[in-house]
Amino acid sequence: MTKKRIVLTFSSALVDQPLTYHLVKDYDLMVNILRGVVTPNQPGRLVVEISGKKKNLEDGLHYLEGLGVEIQSLAQDIRWHEDKCTQCTACIPICPTKALNVNRDTMEVSYDKDRCIACELCIAVCPFKALDIQF
Ligand code: SF4
Ligand code: SF4
Incomplete structure (x- = not known):
């Protein structure tokens, strides 16, 4: 198997x-x-x-x-560290599945693990290391 x-x-x-x-x-x-x-x-x-x-x-x-x-x-999952996130929104346009999203009214960033496909694109663009790979 x-x-x-x-x-x-x-x-x-x-x-x-x-x-x-x-x-x-x-x-x-x-x-x-x-x-x-x-x-x-x-x-x-x-x-x-x-x-x-x-x-x-x-x-x-x-x-x-x-x-x-x-x-x-797919060998790993992505973690979003809310405490490190400054809500800068740099990751929002790069996320292909809208797992990382911003509420346009409040400008609050959120992460929906169920939508994340672990493509890792967001990790490189986050200047505050608020996203990483969970092994
Ligand atoms: S790993 Fe890919 S799908 Fe998951 S949050 Fe980052 S950019 Fe979005
Ligand atoms: S790039 Fe990093 S700090 Fe900026 S909103 Fe995304 S997770 Fe937060």
């Missing part, structure tokens, strides 16, 4: 496709969706844990790649 945590990024044309259903049905894999952002006419992103026989897992991932799905390994 092999288990992988991965990020799947796919074009808006594939958003309506039952990708995880095919992994389960055709490749006998178990798919646990950890987080997901699927918005009409936008690229979709899913953070999933997939487990099954090694060969089935390889074949299932090849199937996804054949459809044009980008696959990245």
Whole structure:
């Protein structure tokens, strides 16, 4: 039994496709969706844990790649240290899933872990080290 945590990024044309259903049905894999952002006419992103026989897992991932799905390994989670955050908003435009968001009325920054796909883009732009990787 092999288990992988991965990020799947796919074009808006594939958003309506039952990708995880095919992994389960055709490749006998178990798919646990950890987080997901699927918005009409936008690229979709899913953070999933997939487990099954090694060969089935390889074949299932090849199937996804054949459809044009980008696959990245996910080895860690992101932590937001609210106490270090100065609400500067530098991270807001770079976050692709709006896991980091700002309330335009109060200008308060917030972090929604359920939307985070651990792409790590925010870490480099935060001048106050309020974001880091949790191993
Ligand atoms: S790692 Fe940072 S930039 Fe990427 S989705 Fe999570 S909060 Fe947003
Ligand atoms: S870049 Fe860092 S300090 Fe600025 S709002 Fe984002 S988390 Fe807070």
